[in-house]
Structures are given as structure tokens and as C-alpha cells.
Amino acid sequence: MLKEERHRLILREVNIHNKVLIADLTDKFDVSEDTVRRDLHELANSGKIQKVRGGALSKSYSGYSYHEQDIYAYREKNLIARKAVSLLKDGMLVLISGGSTNLEIARLVPPELKVTFLTVSLSTAMQLLEHPVSETIFIGGQLSKSAKISVGGEVIGKLSEVRPDICFLGTNGIDASAGITESDWEVVIVKKAMIQASSKVVLCAIAEKLNTVQRIKVCDMSQIDLLVTELDPQSELLTSYRNTGVQLA
Amino acid sequence: MLKEERHRLILREVNIHNKVLIADLTDKFDVSEDTVRRDLHELANSGKIQKVRGGALSKSYSGYSYHEQDIYAYREKNLIARKAVSLLKDGMLVLISGGSTNLEIARLVPPELKVTFLTVSLSTAMQLLEHPVSETIFIGGQLSKSAKISVGGEVIGKLSEVRPDICFLGTNGIDASAGITESDWEVVIVKKAMIQASSKVVLCAIAEKLNTVQRIKVCDMSQIDLLVTELDPQSELLTSYRNTGVQLA
DNA sequence: AAAAAAATTGCAAAATCCTGCAAAAAAATG
DNA sequence: CATTTTTTTGCAGGATTTTGCAATTTTTTT
Numbered sequence: 001m002l003k004e005e006r007h008r009l010i011l012r013e014v015n016i017h018n019k020v021l022i023a024d025l026t027d028k029f030d031v032s033e034d035t036v037r038r039d040l041h042e043l044a045n046s047g048k049i050q051k052v053r054g055g056a057l058s059k060s061y062s063g064y065s066y067h068e069q070d071i072y073a074y075r076e077k078n079l080i081a082r083k084a085v086s087l088l089k090d091g092m093l094v095l096i097s098g099g100s101t102n103l104e105i106a107r108l109v110p111p112e113l114k115v116t117f118l119t120v121s122l123s124t125a126m127q128l129l130e131h132p133v134s135e136t137i138f139i140g141g142q143l144s145k146s147a148k149i150s151v152g153g154e155v156i157g158k159l160s161e162v163r164p165d166i167c168f169l170g171t172n173g174i175d176a177s178a179g180i181t182e183s184d185w186e187v188v189i190v191k192k193a194m195i196q197a198s199s200k201v202v203l204c205a206i207a208e209k210l211n212t213v214q215r216i217k218v219c220d221m222s223q224i225d226l227l228v229t230e231l232d233p234q235s236e237l238l239t240s241y242r243n244t245g246v247q248l249a
Numbered sequence: 250m251l252k253e254e255r256h257r258l259i260l261r262e263v264n265i266h267n268k269v270l271i272a273d274l275t276d277k278f279d280v281s282e283d284t285v286r287r288d289l290h291e292l293a294n295s296g297k298i299q300k301v302r303g304g305a306l307s308k309s310y311s312g313y314s315y316h317e318q319d320i321y322a323y324r325e326k327n328l329i330a331r332k333a334v335s336l337l338k339d340g341m342l343v344l345i346s347g348g349s350t351n352l353e354i355a356r357l358v359p360p361e362l363k364v365t366f367l368t369v370s371l372s373t374a375m376q377l378l379e380h381p382v383s384e385t386i387f388i389g390g391q392l393s394k395s396a397k398i399s400v401g402g403e404v405i406g407k408l409s410e411v412r413p414d415i416c417f418l419g420t421n422g423i424d425a426s427a428g429i430t431e432s433d434w435e436v437v438i439v440k441k442a443m444i445q446a447s448s449k450v451v452l453c454a455i456a457e458k459l460n461t462v463q464r465i466k467v468c469d470m471s472q473i474d475l476l477v478t479e480l481d482p483q484s485e486l487l488t489s490y491r492n493t494g495v496q497l498a
Numbered sequence: 499a500a501a502a503a504a505a506t507t508g509c510a511a512a513a514t515c516c517t518g519c520a521a522a523a524a525a526a527t528g
Numbered sequence: 529c530a531t532t533t534t535t536t537t538g539c540a541g542g543a544t545t546t547t548g549c550a551a552t553t554t555t556t557t558t
Contacts, residue, residue, distance in 0.1 A: 052253035140389020
């Protein structure tokens with residue numbers, strides 16, 4: 001087994017399960033503990049993982065000292081994110097918004113994939129920077145204190161100049177008849193522009209948010225190409241959405 | 250189960266539910282009470298949670314928590330930042346770059362002060378958003394993986410359109426004769442543009458960085474209006490800088 | 499005041515890590 | 529192709545960290 005190959009597999013493992021144990025790896029690769037230890041050290045020194053006693057953990061990105069709020073319903077969001085990243089292909093231009101689901105997507109982008117990300121979210125951007133090869137472009141503008149994303153005319157202008165292949169959107173309210181809704185006016189404007197700009201719009205939401213409605217409308221379900229939830233696409237909880245014609249995953 | 254892994258999960262648990270019980274954790278992790286107790290102690294000693302009898306409580310009130318102990322030379326940087334924020338006046342347009350000193354400045358902006366910040370740094374922006382009344386505008390562009398700031402032509406263009414009253418600059422290399430130097434080409438370009446744009450340039454650096462030179466030059470000392478260090482402005486360590494005519498604080 | 503629960507302390511076993519070294523494998527060189 | 533150089537790997541030892549246990553003390557509850 002080649003060193004590079006081990007490194008690749010280790011990275012994949014860490015990205016999916018958030019941790020690896022030295023014991024597991026020695027077993028899996030059939031090499032000595034020392035070799036695995038050295039592998040982990042190298043990966044850690046190049047900043048790809050965090051070495052800890054007994055194994056390694058995924059790198060909790062902490063540029064300086066900034067502690068991302070811990071994620072509610074992590075398991076579900078992780079599952080959604082895994083479905084979402086499988087849509088990515090080399091060379092794509094990807095527009096991605098904020099929120100914890102998108103943060104998880106950003107974290108799970110396969111290390112070898114080379115795409116260009118466009119984002120308006122500070123946290124998402126911070127996470128995307130951890131990716132070894134992909135490029136990240138932040139769309140600047142006035143920052144919204146509540147959503148921690150760029151908002152305003154500047155952003156809308158920039159969005160009208162690009163044509164992303166795919167757009168990952170999070171949301172608070174999703175309902176088969178009311179469509180996608182949000183509570184923050186400025187955020188709605190930006191999301192509308194994001195949808196407008198993109199060839200394909202992927203909406204990510206945990207089942208808990210299904211059939212909820214917020215105050216301001218972003219768009220109809222018809223504008224969404226693909227809806228990703230943690231549920232099985234066949235689930236009957238999704239029936240009303242299936243009837244709108246949206247694709248499910 | 251790895252120790253670090255437990256620590257992370259404990260933090261997540263504490264931050265979501267505001268408390269944890271030792272009994273719950275021993276059960277969840279399948280380790281002895283003593284081990285959990287020790288885990289909680291360590292987290293408490295590093296200031297991340299508050300240890301109480303039978304468990305632990307959350308310590309951080311908002312989503313953004315800040316751990317001074319993992320900033321290098323925190324005391325010095327805090328002192329510098331306190332001097333720096335005293336330069337701020339209501340209504341100013343303030344340009345601020347990245348780095349831990351600027352992060353500390355952002356943290357110490359008096360809550361009632363109403364200024365508009367312009368920044369290219371993700372971490373600084375994130376911190377500035379915590380401020381109750383000030384506005385923050387992020388200058389977008391391609392993000393540099395190493396410096397975590399926007400770089401490239403887009404940024405230079407935007408910087409040429411503004412005229413900030415004051416600019417807070419951090420740096421790695423500062424020397425009375427060699428001037429301000431950095432090691433990253435892209436960052437140098439941005440800093441040059443920041444200096445060009447601003448009416449007043451304030452350079453913040455800890456004494457440790459005095460008389461050090463990096464590979465690429467940003468500007469001469471003559472372009473700096475004010476140099477802020479943690480030292481007394483009269484200190485003889487600053488003599489050579491005083492001779493360049495720069496103001497000291 | 500007694501009983502129960504939690505914390506502290508010291509200790510020893512187990513697991514993990516580090517260092518240096520030499521054999522094996524791979525790559526480069528003539 | 530043979531030889532040299534470099535890289536990778538496994539191993540032995542000693543050091544360090546982690547962990548659970550038991551005995552004792554402190555705090556809380558009844």
C-alpha cells in the first residue's frame with residue numbers, strides 16, 4: 001500500500017466520520033502503528049487533520065479564535081450534506097449560502113475535488129478555506145448582523161454577473177404551497193438573486209422545517225430543482241412536495 | 250473513544266443544552282466517572298465551560314466565544330488594542346485588516362461608538378458583527394487560504410473607491426530602515442492599496458516584531474502615521490523608529 | 499447526625515508516543 | 529544494469545499520558 005494512497009483514504013475517513021483511530025488504520029492498511037502514526041503526523045503538519053492521542057480528528061477550523069456555534073440536529077444535517085456534495089463535479093462554479101447545513105456541506109467537500117465556490121456567508125467561507133484545492137470567492141457588501149452574510153445592492157449586482165452551475169440554498173420555511181419563506185427581508189432579496197443567477201437550485205432542509213412558513217416569500221417550489229432532506233426520497237412525508245414536481249434526494 | 254473527541258462532544262452538548270451531567274456522559278461515552286470528571290476539569294481550566302458539582306454549565310453567552318488563552322502574546326495585543334480603539338471617533342469610516350491584533354481591536358470597540366468598518370478579513374468581520382451599533386462592510390474577492398483575507402484586483406478596485414479616515418494595519422515585519430514587510434505577495438498588494446486609500450495609517454505590532462524583515466516590502470516607515478506597540482512611547486527600544494518621524498503610541 | 503453523592507488524591511496498569519536505528523524498498527544516477 | 533542515494537518502514541527501548549480503582553475527604557440531602 002502506497003503512502004499517498006493511505007493518506008487519501010485517511011482523509012476521506014476523517015472527513016466522513018470526523019475521526020480515525022490508529023488501531024483501525026493499522027488493521028485496515030496492514031502496516032505498523034508507527035507508519036500510521038507518521039501518516040497522521042504528516043497530514044496534521046500540512047494542516048489537513050488534527051492529530052490527537054490515539055488517532056486524529058477532523059480539523060475544527062479555528063483560524064484565530066473563533067468558535068462556531070455547535071450544530072443543532074447534526075446527524076440529520078450531516079446526512080443531507082453527504083447527499084449534497086455528491087452533486088459536485090470537477091470544475092463547477094458553485095454558489096452556496098449560509099446556515100449550518102451549508103456549513104456542513106462545505107466541510108464535506110471531497111478533498112480532491114476542484115471547484116470554485118462563491119459565497120456570501122462568513123462562516124461558510126471560513127470553512128471553505130480549509131479545502132486544499134478549491135478556490136473561494138467571497139461576494140462582499142454590507143454585512144447583516146443577524147444572518148452574517150453580505151446583503152444589499154452590491155451583492156445583487158455581483159450575482160447578476162455570474163452564472164453558477166449549481167446553488168446550495170438553506171432555508172427556514174418550506175411549504176409545498178407557500179414555497180420558500182424567510183423572516184429577514186434583506187436575506188430574502190439576496191436569496192432571490194442567488195436563485196435567479198443559478199442554472200440549478202438545490203434546497204437543503206431538515207424534515208423539521210417541512211411545512212413551515214415564515215413571513216416573507218423567497219420563491220415558489222417550482223423554482224427549486226432539487227430538494228434534499230435527511231429522509232428517504234420515497235418517504236410519504238414528502239408526498240406534497242413530490243406533487244409540485246420538484247426532484248427529491 | 251478518544252479524549253479529544255470526548256472534549257468536543259462535551260462542548261457541543263454544553264453549548265446546546267447549557268449543561269451536562271457526569272452521569273449522562275459516563276453513560277454516553279462508556280468511560281468511568283473519574284475520566285469524565287477529569288475531562289470537565291480540563292475544559293473548565295481552559296475556560297471553555299464552568300465546572301459545577303455533578304456536571305458542568307455553559308459559559309459563553311452568545312454564539313461567538315472568545316478564548317484569550319489561545320492567542321499568542323494576548324496581554325501585549327490587548328494593550329495595543331486598547332490604545333488603538335481610543336483613536337476611534339463617532340462617524341468615522343475605518344479600514345481594518347486581519348491578524349490577531351486587529352481581531353482584538355475589533356473586540357474592544359466601545360459598544361456605543363457608531364462607526365462604519367471596512368474589512369477584508371473574515372475573522373475580523375466576524376468579530377465586528379458582534380458590535381451592537383456599528384456597520385460592517387466586507388470587501389469581497391478571491392480569498393487567500395493562508396491569510397484568510399480577500400485579495401486580487403477586485404479588492405484593489407474597491408479600495409480605490411473609498412477614502413477611510415483611519416486604517417488599522419497589522420504586520421509581520423517592521424524595521425526602521427527596511428520599512429513594513431510581509432511574506433505573502435497577494436497580501437502585500439492589498440496592504441499597499443489599503444495604505445494608499447486611507448487618510449491616516451496606524452500600524453499595530455507587538456515589540457517582538459520590531460526590527461524584523463520579511464521577504465516583500467509593503468511600504469516605508471514614512472507612509473505610516475502612527476505606530477502602536479505595547480511599549481511605552483518613550484521606550485528606547487523605539488528610538489530608531491522615533492527618528493523616522495513616525496508618531497508613537 | 500447519618501446517609502448518600504460527588505470530589506480529591508495517590509497509585510499502578512495499560513495504552514500511546516517518541517527517538518534513534520537499521521533493514522527494506524524505491525528512486526536516482528552513472 | 530549495477531550502484532548509490534533517498535525514502536519508507538518496522539522495531540526496540542524508555543518516556544509520557546490516560547485511565548480506572550480504592551481510600552479518604554468534602555459537600556449535599558434526608
